[in-house]
Amino acid sequence: MLFHRVPPSLPTHGKTLRKLLVAGLSTLLGLAAVDANAAATAPVSPNSNGIITAYKLYTGKDHASHVLKGTINLKDRVPVTAIHFKYTPAHASYSWHNDPEPQYVISLSGTLKFYTRDGETFVLHPGEVLIATDNSGSGHRWDLIDDQPWRRGYIVLKPGEKDSFVPDTKQP
Structure with a gap:
């Protein structure tokens, strides 16, 4: 078993936080198992190299x-403080904003296009990860660009901790 017990030493909002963490991790692990079964029978794409x-x-x-x-x-392994999930219907958008706190956003469904005020863009697909650390400054916005809702998990980084992002070496 990968995960069997949440440490009792977690900050207490007590049992409620522990129950939410267990439920969230169980959901993520359950979705990963379903995706792993589907992936075993899916054709291998040119980008299937084990990299997230x-x-x-x-x-x-x-x-x-x-x-x-x-x-x-x-x-x-990165220290985190909370996990929560969110659902947004297909075709939605969200105007200019900053992230409330440094966090991983693990996209489970929906394809989004993100924009910065300086004109930078990228497209986030299901199974990809956004590390959101633009907690101040000019912010970003997004649009859902396919017919799927956006289902995602937020994993909040412990303040001051390093994330596990590795930038491509071909960045401008």
Whole structure:
């Protein structure tokens, strides 16, 4: 068993936080099992190389939001403080905003196009990860660009901790 017990030493909003973490992880693990079964029978695409595509939104020295493309270091273990999930109907959009706190956003369904005020864009697909750290500055916005709702999990990073993002070496 990968995960059998939540440590009792978690900050207490007590049993409620532990129950939410267990439920959230169980949901993610359950979805991963379903996806793994589907992937076993799916044809291999040219990008099926065991790498998780990731994008990082961050605030630059110019106080503007910027984006980097990269991957997730699969060997890293990163301290986190919370997990929660959200659902947004198909064809939705969200106007200019900053992220409330540094967090991983794991996209389960829906394809989105993100924009920064400086004109940078990227498309986030299901199974990809957004590391959102543009908690100040000019912000970003997004549009759902397919016919699917956006289902995602948010995993909040522990303040001051390093994330596991590895930028592509071909960045401008």
